[in-house]
Amino acid sequence: MYDVVIIGAGPAGLSAAIACRESNLHVLVIDEFPKPGGRLLGQLHQEPTGEWWNGIEETKILMDKATTLNTEIKCGISAHHIEKTDHGYSVHTNEGVFESENLLIATGAAETAVPIPGWTLPGVMSIGAAQVMTNVHRVRVGNKGVVVGVNVLSAAIARELQLAGVELHSMALPASNPVTKNHANPRKVMEGLVRIAHLAPSAFIRFGSKFAKAEWVRNIAVSFYPKGGVKMWGMPIHIRKAIVQINGTEKVESVTMCDITADGEIVKGSEKIIEVDFVCIAGGLYPLAELASVIGCPFQYVEELGGHVPVHNEQMETPLEGLFVAGNITGIESAKVARAQGTLAGLSIVKQKLRDHKDINAKIQQAVANVQAVRDAASIQFHPGIDEGRKKIESAFEEYKIS
Amino acid sequence: MTNNRITDHPVLGKLENQTPVKFTFDGTTYTGFEGDTIASALLANGIRQLRVHEETGAPRAIYCNIGHCFECRVTVDDTDGVRACMTTIRENMKVDSGKLQAVPFKSKPEEWPRTYAEFEKSSKKDGVPHV
Ligand SMILES: Cc1cc2nc3c(=O)[nH]c(=O)nc-3n(C[C@H](O)[C@H](O)[C@H](O)COP(=O)(O)OP(=O)(O)OC[C@H]3O[C@@H](n4cnc5c(N)ncnc54)[C@H](O)[C@@H]3O)c2cc1C
Ligand code: FES
Numbered sequence: 001m002y003d004v005v006i007i008g009a010g011p012a013g014l015s016a017a018i019a020c021r022e023s024n025l026h027v028l029v030i031d032e033f034p035k036p037g038g039r040l041l042g043q044l045h046q047e048p049t050g051e052w053w054n055g056i057e058e059t060k061i062l063m064d065k066a067t068t069l070n071t072e073i074k075c076g077i078s079a080h081h082i083e084k085t086d087h088g089y090s091v092h093t094n095e096g097v098f099e100s101e102n103l104l105i106a107t108g109a110a111e112t113a114v115p116i117p118g119w120t121l122p123g124v125m126s127i128g129a130a131q132v133m134t135n136v137h138r139v140r141v142g143n144k145g146v147v148v149g150v151n152v153l154s155a156a157i158a159r160e161l162q163l164a165g166v167e168l169h170s171m172a173l174p175a176s177n178p179v180t181k182n183h184a185n186p187r188k189v190m191e192g193l194v195r196i197a198h199l200a201p202s203a204f205i206r207f208g209s210k211f212a213k214a215e216w217v218r219n220i221a222v223s224f225y226p227k228g229g230v231k232m233w234g235m236p237i238h239i240r241k242a243i244v245q246i247n248g249t250e251k252v253e254s255v256t257m258c259d260i261t262a263d264g265e266i267v268k269g270s271e272k273i274i275e276v277d278f279v280c281i282a283g284g285l286y287p288l289a290e291l292a293s294v295i296g297c298p299f300q301y302v303e304e305l306g307g308h309v310p311v312h313n314e315q316m317e318t319p320l321e322g323l324f325v326a327g328n329i330t331g332i333e334s335a336k337v338a339r340a341q342g343t344l345a346g347l348s349i350v351k352q353k354l355r356d357h358k359d360i361n362a363k364i365q366q367a368v369a370n371v372q373a374v375r376d377a378a379s380i381q382f383h384p385g386i387d388e389g390r391k392k393i394e395s396a397f398e399e400y401k402i403s
Numbered sequence: 404m405t406n407n408r409i410t411d412h413p414v415l416g417k418l419e420n421q422t423p424v425k426f427t428f429d430g431t432t433y434t435g436f437e438g439d440t441i442a443s444a445l446l447a448n449g450i451r452q453l454r455v456h457e458e459t460g461a462p463r464a465i466y467c468n469i470g471h472c473f474e475c476r477v478t479v480d481d482t483d484g485v486r487a488c489m490t491t492i493r494e495n496m497k498v499d500s501g502k503l504q505a506v507p508f509k510s511k512p513e514e515w516p517r518t519y520a521e522f523e524k525s526s527k528k529d530g531v532p533h534v
Contacts, residue, residue: 032470032489033469033470033489034438034440034489034490034491035438039469044414044415052414054414054415056415076489076491078470110467110471111467111471113466113472120456120461120463120474121462121464122451122452122453122462122463122464123451123464124464124466125464125465125466125467125468126466126467126468128467128468128469129465129466129467129468129469129488130468132468132469133443133446133468134409135415137439137440137443137446137447138408138409138410138412138415138418139407139408139409139443139446139447140407140408140409141446163412163413163414164409164412165409165411250452250462251451251452251462251464288471
């Protein structure tokens with residue numbers, strides 16, 4: 001019987017494990033990926049200060065700490081079912097059942113699929129797939145590609161592909177359909193671009209970031225968007241062009257690109273064939289939360305957090321006794337926030353297990369403040385309304401407690 | 404032989420001192436590096452296609468590369484449905500691509516029920532309630 005089983009060895013799970021081991025709890029961390037680190041492993045971006053955020057190095061720091069504390073971490077194990085028992089939780093995996101008093105689910109996020117005709121062809125992959133291939137496995141995903149979907153994640157990863165010497169023709173939007181919705185709407189995409197503009201060394205975009213806070217300016221920017229796209233790191237970003245189809249028989253051979261109006265309507269007769277051998281689709285992220293729903297944790301849909309999230313409070317507790325959540329399962333934010341949330345969840349688990357342990361309450365308060373401070377300072381923000389989203393989920397927790 | 408390795412990287416540095424690992428894919432021997440997944444080792448060798456769609460035979464490869472979509476399922480040492488993107492290669496591992504399957508009750512998409520109500524109606528017709 002473990003004091004806590006942690007599902008997910010990403011920045012949240014590892015940080016929580018460290019906090020629990022520091023108080024000598026009996027901890028098991030499992031992860032289905034062959035290496036610990038989660039999605040942190042693939043991350044590689046330059047902060048506005050010029051410093052590199054290198055996920056492999058950041059993972060190493062966490063792993064060194066966890067190893068020094070003799071943390072039991074098992075990789076290559078998938079949790080596929082959880083049961084509530086009289087003593088806590090049973091975690092069912094491909095390597096047997098693990099019993100634990102407390103459970104932390106830190107499974108992170110998944111990418112929203114964006115179906116466009118031809119997307120099942122070999123050579124089409126999600127943008128995150130390309131990130132992992134490039135930075136973790138060090139394998140080129142192709143010779144020349146196109147990125148479908150313009151958002152903070154795809155812009156960051158497009159840059160990572162460029163750094164690794166993989167050529168990209170451009171980034172463009174997906175063609176509008178009932179699934180692609182906002183991703184295919186130039187006005188909505190422009191709103192997002194404005195938020196990542198400080199990461200781009202382009203005068204045009206920096207101009208945008210200063211002035212396009214007002215909707216009318218953004219509308220002008222969308223209406224008069226340059227035909228050749230706006231270049232970020234020398235690569236054209238098109239928000240008035242869409243990929244309508246991916247072509248090929250055995251694998252990707254080309255894409256069909258069209259001009260679109262400011263509202264995302266396709267301009268007839270504007271089709272162009274662009275030869276590429278890979279396509280990356282970027283549909284954004286959502287919390288990977290199925291395991292929490294399997295044990296009956298209540299959920300709330302909060303758009304600002306990226307979708308359906310398990311109800312939880314500021315201390316990362318859910319309404320189910322002994323069940324905690326941390327990281328992107330609680331809402332889509334950067335790895336630094338996930339790490340801070342992990343530490344906080346770890347401390348809450350220590351409190352749950354040891355009750356009046358030393359100055360635990362003061363430590364928890366400090367960790368809560370730290371999560372907020374890291375959030376406020378984040379250079380990558382996935383949703384502008386993150387604070388509002390956090391408030392919504394916390395009040396859902398309060399309501400749940402009352403009812 | 405295709406080599407899609409990123410050996411030099413301006414920030415991540417050089418890829419050095421890798422341990423080679425041999426495995427087979429559909430009977431052909433390939434070499435990857437220790438720590439590679441089946442998917443990454445194959446792509447490093449220029450192989451994208453991992454399976455065909457069981458019914459249509461259409462070619463398929465990785466999509467998410469992190470275990471979520473199951474598009475990459477292959478057969479490893481005679482166990483089928485293994486995710487190529489989550490499984491590390493081992494010396495002499497036998498990997499086979501996902502194959503076309505027999506379809507005992509072939510139907511045309513036009514015949515598929517579009518809504519649950521339609522589905523219920525069609526199954527009631529046979530007098531067999533759906534369980
Ligand atoms: C493809 C992708 C790319 C991203 N790129 C960036 C980026 O470049 N920059 C950025 O700031 N943020 C990025 N993010 C956001 C990212 O989620 C956070 O930065 C951060 O990694 C979240 O940490 P976490 O610990 O919550 O989850 P993760 O880092 O995702 O770790 C969760 C871990 O849980 C494991 N897991 C999930 N389900 C199970 C299960 N059932 N059984 C066992 N193990 C399981 C996973 O294998 C994974 O290792 C990306 C997210 C994704 C999905
Ligand atoms: S590519 Fe998605 S599960 Fe392997």
